[in-house]
Amino acid sequence: xxxxxxxxxxxxxxxxxxxxxxGALMVGFALAGVPTRARAATGDAGPRPxxxxxxxxxxxxxGDGTVTVFCGKVDLGQGLRxxxxxxxxxxxGIGIDMIKYIEGDTTLTPDQGRTSGSNGxxxxxxxxxxxxxxxxxxxxxxxxxxxxxxxxxxxxxxxxVRPNNGGAGIKFAELIGGRNFKxxxxxxxxxxxxxxxxxxxxxxxxxxxxxxxTGGFTYMQDFSAPGMVHARVIRPPAIGAKxxxxxxxxxxxxxxxxxxxxxxxxxxxADDEWTAVRAARALRAQWSExxxxxxxxxxxxxxxxDPEVTDEVLVTRGQQGPSAQSxxxxxxxxxxxxxxxxxxxxxxxxxxxxxxxxATVWTASQGxxxxxxTFARFLGLPExxxxxIYLDGAGCYGMNGHEDxxxxxxxxSRAVGRPVRVQWSRQDEHGWDPKGPPQLLxxxxxxxxAGRILAWRTEMWLPQTTRGLPDIPLLxxxxxxxxxxxxxxxxxxxxxxxxxYTADNVQVLVHWLKDAPLRPAPIRSPGKPANCFxxxxxxxxxxxxxxxxxxxxxxSGLADPRGIEAIRxxxxxxxxxxxxxxxxxxxxxxxxxxxxxxxxxxxxxxYVAMGMEVAVERGSGRIRVERVACxxxxxxxxNPDGVRAQVEGSILQTLSRVLMEEVQFDRxxxxxxxxxxxxxxxxxxxxxxxxxxxxxPTQPPLGAGEAxxxxxxxxxxxxxxxxxxxRLRTVPFTPDRVKVALSAV
Amino acid sequence: MTTYRLRINGVERAIDSSDPDQPLLYxxxxxxxxxxxxxxxxxxxGACSVLVDRRPTRSCLTTIADTQGKSVVTxxxxxxxxxxxxxxxxxxxxxxxxxxYCTSGMIISAVALLAEKPKPTEDDIRASLEGxxxxxxxxxxxxxxxxxxxxxxx
Ligand code: FES
Ligand code: FES
Numbered sequence: 001x002x003x004x005x006x007x008x009x010x011x012x013x014x015x016x017x018x019x020x021x022x023g024a025l026m027v028g029f030a031l032a033g034v035p036t037r038a039r040a041a042t043g044d045a046g047p048r049p050x051x052x053x054x055x056x057x058x059x060x061x062x063g064d065g066t067v068t069v070f071c072g073k074v075d076l077g078q079g080l081r082x083x084x085x086x087x088x089x090x091x092x093g094i095g096i097d098m099i100k101y102i103e104g105d106t107t108l109t110p111d112q113g114r115t116s117g118s119n120g121x122x123x124x125x126x127x128x129x130x131x132x133x134x135x136x137x138x139x140x141x142x143x144x145x146x147x148x149x150x151x152x153x154x155x156x157x158x159x160x161v162r163p164n165n166g167g168a169g170i171k172f173a174e175l176i177g178g179r180n181f182k183x184x185x186x187x188x189x190x191x192x193x194x195x196x197x198x199x200x201x202x203x204x205x206x207x208x209x210x211x212x213x214t215g216g217f218t219y220m221q222d223f224s225a226p227g228m229v230h231a232r233v234i235r236p237p238a239i240g241a242k243x244x245x246x247x248x249x250x251x252x253x254x255x256x257x258x259x260x261x262x263x264x265x266x267x268x269x270a271d272d273e274w275t276a277v278r279a280a281r282a283l284r285a286q287w288s289e290x291x292x293x294x295x296x297x298x299x300x301x302x303x304x305x306d307p308e309v310t311d312e313v314l315v316t317r318g319q320q321g322p323s324a325q326s327x328x329x330x331x332x333x334x335x336x337x338x339x340x341x342x343x344x345x346x347x348x349x350x351x352x353x354x355x356x357x358x359a360t361v362w363t364a365s366q367g368x369x370x371x372x373x374t375f376a377r378f379l380g381l382p383e384x385x386x387x388x389i390y391l392d393g394a395g396c397y398g399m400n401g402h403e404d405x406x407x408x409x410x411x412x413s414r415a416v417g418r419p420v421r422v423q424w425s426r427q428d429e430h431g432w433d434p435k436g437p438p439q440l441l442x443x444x445x446x447x448x449x450a451g452r453i454l455a456w457r458t459e460m461w462l463p464q465t466t467r468g469l470p471d472i473p474l475l476x477x478x479x480x481x482x483x484x485x486x487x488x489x490x491x492x493x494x495x496x497x498x499x500x501y502t503a504d505n506v507q508v509l510v511h512w513l514k515d516a517p518l519r520p521a522p523i524r525s526p527g528k529p530a531n532c533f534x535x536x537x538x539x540x541x542x543x544x545x546x547x548x549x550x551x552x553x554x555x556s557g558l559a560d561p562r563g564i565e566a567i568r569x570x571x572x573x574x575x576x577x578x579x580x581x582x583x584x585x586x587x588x589x590x591x592x593x594x595x596x597x598x599x600x601x602x603x604x605x606x607y608v609a610m611g612m613e614v615a616v617e618r619g620s621g622r623i624r625v626e627r628v629a630c631x632x633x634x635x636x637x638x639n640p641d642g643v644r645a646q647v648e649g650s651i652l653q654t655l656s657r658v659l660m661e662e663v664q665f666d667r668x669x670x671x672x673x674x675x676x677x678x679x680x681x682x683x684x685x686x687x688x689x690x691x692x693x694x695x696x697p698t699q700p701p702l703g704a705g706e707a708x709x710x711x712x713x714x715x716x717x718x719x720x721x722x723x724x725x726x727r728l729r730t731v732p733f734t735p736d737r738v739k740v741a742l743s744a745v
Numbered sequence: 746m747t748t749y750r751l752r753i754n755g756v757e758r759a760i761d762s763s764d765p766d767q768p769l770l771y772x773x774x775x776x777x778x779x780x781x782x783x784x785x786x787x788x789x790x791g792a793c794s795v796l797v798d799r800r801p802t803r804s805c806l807t808t809i810a811d812t813q814g815k816s817v818v819t820x821x822x823x824x825x826x827x828x829x830x831x832x833x834x835x836x837x838x839x840x841x842x843x844x845x846y847c848t849s850g851m852i853i854s855a856v857a858l859l860a861e862k863p864k865p866t867e868d869d870i871r872a873s874l875e876g877x878x879x880x881x882x883x884x885x886x887x888x889x890x891x892x893x894x895x896x897x898x899x
Contacts, residue, residue, distance in 0.1 A: 219779075653882045
């Protein structure tokens with residue numbers, strides 16, 4: 001049967017009344033259903049403060065002497081669970097083992113914004129540090145009164161405040177256990193001297209790792225709510241197709257399977273997951289034709305010719321106009337980065353329990369709090385009645401299908417009046433996750449024989465949606481005709497389109513395109529891998545034009561001492577010998593070369609310098625990356641092993657994107673919907689990685705989750721040029737493209 | 746409904762299914778053994794790897810009927826947090842997982858490799874794990890952990 005949205009069907013199984021009796025109990029139910037992590041130490045009942053200006057929103061000293069940290073940023077495998085504990089424990093003066101941790105829950109944790117842009121520690125962690133420092137100051141003042149001592153003579157350590165010069169202290173729990181601080185974050189609260197750190201800077205193990213290795217960890221995909229049914233959503237065969245008809249009899253043979261339809265939103269439900277899968281496969285539906293996508297083989301020309309562009313000059317430096325100088329060499333080149341998928345290893349999944357007056361949604365989205373408004377809008381509920389709770393999914397690296405799956409689950413749950421789990425298929429994930437947008441960059445410039453950049457101009461074509469102007473609509477509400485909301489910005493994808501080196505004049509112009517061919521979204525290091533690929537490749541082209549060593553060329557135009565040190569450290573790892581590119585062995589069957597690239601992330605964050613050694617097979621066109629050397633400066637390092645893991649991941653994931661990834665589509669839909677049509681890096685392709693982390697304990701910590709993605713494309717392209725004399729300017733560097741480039745040398 | 750009897754992690758279990766073609770993966774997960782992951786359902790990613798009669802097997806492509814009477818080992822059956830299998834212990838020591846969604850399949854594949862080849866080379870490891878995909882980029886740690894678990898390196 002078809003269940004219209006308005007009809008709340010009471011299901012068999014546990015009745016709704018048994019599960020929920022009013023808003024307060026629903027919180028209790030939700031918590032009982034959440035695995036240990038969230039169940040730990042929510043402490044006393046009653047609403048928690050979530051205002052990010054309040055200390056209590058971040059920290060609670062419990063009666064038993066433990067401290068609970070409430071974190072609005074979520075751990076996606078990047079290690080915030082340990083890093084945040086290190087920050088809080090350090091600043092507060094309490095051991096890691098005494099800290100409980102709750103993350104990503106709109107009812108329990110402060111809204112610290114989306115976990116994105118590599119700002120988890122940089123912003124979120126610093127809010128927490130500030131909260132802990134404020135709390136420490138308050139604890140010391142409380143103890144000072146009790147001990148009749150001057151605050152300056154007291155120290156907070158091991159969960160108690162004690163006199164500096166020894167003597168009995170008072171435990172945190174005794175000072176404030178179970179009660180609220182009721183104070184605002186104090187930007188002037190003194191911070192600990194990094195020289196005295198005992199937790200920050202240590203490679204402490206991540207607490208979720210043992211359970212992930214032994215099978216006890218509960219992922220989003222593993223979570224179930226009492227009385228839950230399983231749903232699959234049936235997406236149309238063409239992106240813009242409308243649902244004409246559904247043959248419900250086609251799943252009649254599957255006992256317990258039902259159809260849920262709202263306009264063009266089509267789903268099946270069943271009590272067990274496999275029956276839902278079978279029903280989704282068996283269901284016959286009729287859809288209208290649609291073929292509104294551009295031709296893939298003409299995509300670049302389509303972007304370039306788009307009549308509906310808005311131009312914006314992003315950067316102007318120095319004196320504009322042609323610089324005529326004797327001996328100057330001019331170059332121009334065009335670079336392209338295709339649409340790519342997030343490629344999560346686990347397709348998106350969510351569970352929702354939507355009732356007439358409130359909703360709880362369990363989601364692996366990076367935007368727990370931000371989604372609240374979105375979900376409240378299309379569910380027609382007040383925001384405070386919508387609760388989102390984060391559970392780990394498979395890594396999503398931006399906005400994969402997690403948000404859409406959660407919306408799907410909420411829509412179906414509202415229709416059937418029961419908790420619903422939606423699990424996407426592999427084809428759903430590859431076909432329908434919003435994509436990293438295409439990026440086209442034309443760069444022209446001139447260099448004098450001494451290696452001075454005389455002029456630089458970047459012109460780029462980017463979908464306007466990436467500025468966050470119109471929506472990134474969620475699929476489910478759009479198909480169901482529900483009130484859709486403004487979505488997410490796919491990140492600041494226009495950053496790092498100008499060189500970090502001295503130049504007499506620089507201009508960056510962006511042509512904002514009205515539409516993206518496929519729904520765009522942030523994907524790890526939004527936009528920067530493409531921009532840095534173009535900028536650092538072109539830098540290499542200028543160095544080659546001037547006949548200069550690529551590293552010396554970069555250093556001669558760089559003043560920032562941290563950038564210079566990163567470059568020197570990476571050069572040392574590479575055992576770099578000064579000479580211009582390209583190298584000498586260009587006619588060998590296997591040509592070897594080295595390449596280099598550098599980024600000062602967003603011109604304001606981490607510094608990354610990267611060298612690569614490659615072998616290119618002339619016959620097959622295959623590139624083998626043999627070694628990647630990387631020097632990485634993200635300021636103060638909270639957890640060096642966590643940073644190292646992020647740098648490793650950034651390098652390997654981006655190598656995959658550069659070597660093999662491009663979303664394939666016809667005029668109606670995405671056609672690369674599995675791992676054979678959308679291949680990614682495998683073990684035999686993995687190079688040796690040599691990474692040095694430059695720690696700067698007295699500097700602010702900067703994001704480490706994505707900066708190292710940016711230089712990968714250019715380091716690789718520059719290495720291929722060094723090996724072969726051929727320039728690769730279009731990603732991915734498939735063997736066919738390599739062969740074409742080789743034949744043009 | 747048919748009841749299928751198999752030995753899972755050393756324990757006789759009965760799994761009910763109305764479809765003999767139901768993949769083992771869904772059977773395992775339906776009885777609460779959720780360490781084995783759905784990644785593609787197409788035999789392309791390795792996330793669903795288990796041992797069936799000690800052989801590494803894609804549980805998304807193996808049917809419940811075909812597994813009847815056989816012995817299945819999942820990640821949960823290898824060891825526990827208190828007493829991890831040597832490969833699990835090495836993965837923990839090397840801090841391999843990021844999201845960890847691929848980790849179950851990686852560990853199962855590594856256990857199968859070491860059963861066949863107790864002292865693999867790095868190239869053996871790369872070759873035998875080629876069918877296990879990881880998007881987070883934990884590969885170098887996986888290799889290190891498998892080398893360590895085999896008593897080499899580290
Ligand atoms: S889920 Fe079985 S191989 Fe991917
Ligand atoms: S750890 Fe995330 S996919 Fe491997």
